[in-house]
Amino acid sequence: MPIPVKRLLALGLVLAPLPAAAQTIVALPDQTSTIRLSNRDINHVICAGGEIEDIKFSAEKAIAVERAGSNAWIKFLVREVDDAGAVTRSFVTVASEFFISCNGAVYALYAEPSDIPAQTVTLQAGATQRARANEELLGPLVEEERAVSITLSLLQDRIPASFTSVAPRADRLRLANLAEAEIDERRRVEIEGSGLSASEYLVTAIAEVTLDERSFLVPDLGANIFAVTLDRTILKPGEAARLIVIRRGAVQ
Numbered sequence: 338m339p340i341p342v343k344r345l346l347a348l349g350l351v352l353a354p355l356p357a358a359a360q361t362i363v364a365l366p367d368q369t370s371t372i373r374l375s376n377r378d379i380n381h382v383i384c385a386g387g388e389i390e391d392i393k394f395s396a397e398k399a400i401a402v403e404r405a406g407s408n409a410w411i412k413f414l415v416r417e418v419d420d421a422g423a424v425t426r427s428f429v430t431v432a433s434e435f436f437i438s439c440n441g442a443v444y445a446l447y448a449e450p451s452d453i454p455a456q457t458v459t460l461q462a463g464a465t466q467r468a469r470a471n472e473e474l475l476g477p478l479v480e481e482e483r484a485v486s487i488t489l490s491l492l493q494d495r496i497p498a499s500f501t502s503v504a505p506r507a508d509r510l511r512l513a514n515l516a517e518a519e520i521d522e523r524r525r526v527e528i529e530g531s532g533l534s535a536s537e538y539l540v541t542a543i544a545e546v547t548l549d550e551r552s553f554l555v556p557d558l559g560a561n562i563f564a565v566t567l568d569r570t571i572l573k574p575g576e577a578a579r580l581i582v583i584r585r586g587a588v589q
Contacts (some may be wrong), residue, residue, distance in 0.1 A: 345526045362456055366407035366442035366463040374411060374458075376428045376450030381457045382409040384439035386470070386498040387458075391438040398433050409437070428452070440466050462499065468530025470499035483533065487582045491524075491537045492568060500526040505536065512557055517546035518572070520558075520580070532561075538580040542572035553580060561585040564584050 340410045364370040374380045382389070384407045392402050392409055399414035413429040428450070435446040439460045446458065462470065474497060475483045490496050505522035512520065518540050536559070540548065548570045554562055564583035572578055 360405070362458045363461050363508065364444050364446060364458055365461055366439075366444050366466065369445040369447055371447045371449070372458065373451045373456070374413070374448045375453050375523045376413045377452065378412075380411045380455050382411065382437065382460065383407060383457065384409075384437075384460045386462060387440035389437060389439050393436040394401035394433060397449050398431070399429055400433060402435075411435070411448070441469070442466055464529055467501060470497070471528050474499065476526070480563070483531065484499050484583045485534065487528065487535050487583055488564065488566045491526075491535060491581050492579060497527060500528055500536040500574045502535075510538075510557055511554065512555060513555075514555070515546075515548075515552050518542050518548070519543040523579075528556055532585060533583060534586065535581065535583045538582065539571075539577045540567070541577040542574055547571050548578060551563060553582065558582050559584045 359361065362370075362372050364372070366401050387408050389404045392404055394402060399416065401412045401414055403410050413433075415429075416427040418425050418427070420472035430450055432447060432449045437444045437449060437460060440462055442463060442493055442509070444460050475486065478486060490500075496502075503525045505525045510522075512518075521539045521541070523537045523539055525534070527534050538558075548567055550565045550567055550570075553565045559582065561584050562582055564581075565583055566581040568579040570578070
């Protein structure tokens with residue numbers, strides 16, 4: 338028979354708190370990120386979309402650092418003292434600075450060692466790095482080829498890491514010239530450095546309809562639209578088509 342909680346408390350039972358779960362920390366370049374790292378376990382650093390070229394830190398401090406490709410590992414060393422068989426451990430509590438080179442940028446981390454689980458730090462690309470990557474990806478292409486490349490990346494669900502995801506609009510759209518369908522924005526991306534943005538919509542039929550891509554060249558879907566693509570045009574009630582809209586400039 339289970340013992341009531343009040344009875345457990347009366348017996349002096351102390352329930353230990355559950356250990357905190359490991360967290361993923363995001364750091365951006367060209368600014369100092371103040372973070373907490375485990376002073377007991379091995380912390381993991383990941384360079385998103387590239388490799389870690391170098392890590393600078395104070396060699397006088399009790400820190401071990403290894404790196405390989407896009408990964409690095411940081412361990413604060415534990416000091417053990419054996420006094421006639423009585424071993425005591427001292428964990429690092431003094432903050433340290435790390436300067437990590439990743440994707441051609443420098444990430445400054447001000448790390449406070451704490452009694453927490455191992456942490457994962459992801460070094461995300463900043464606006465400058467994203468713009469540079471987009472220029473390398475799309476720069477050699479003419480405007481029509483850029484539209485095709487962006488459209489395929491959305492339809493194939495292979496969006497480059499240099500594209501910035503933006504929250505889609507929450508409300509459902511009904512176009513005046515398309516009464517037979519409802520439109521929901523599924524996702525939206527800004528493509529920094531290219532002057533372009535794109536959205537993917539689901540067009541759901543509420544009556545049998547044959548879609549025409551020209552029907553979507555309307556301000557409701559943004560200004561300066563220059564490319565529209567449907568993955569299917571004939572829909573029965575309840576069926577949906579994927580619609581990709583490419584714009585010059587950011588969507589409003």
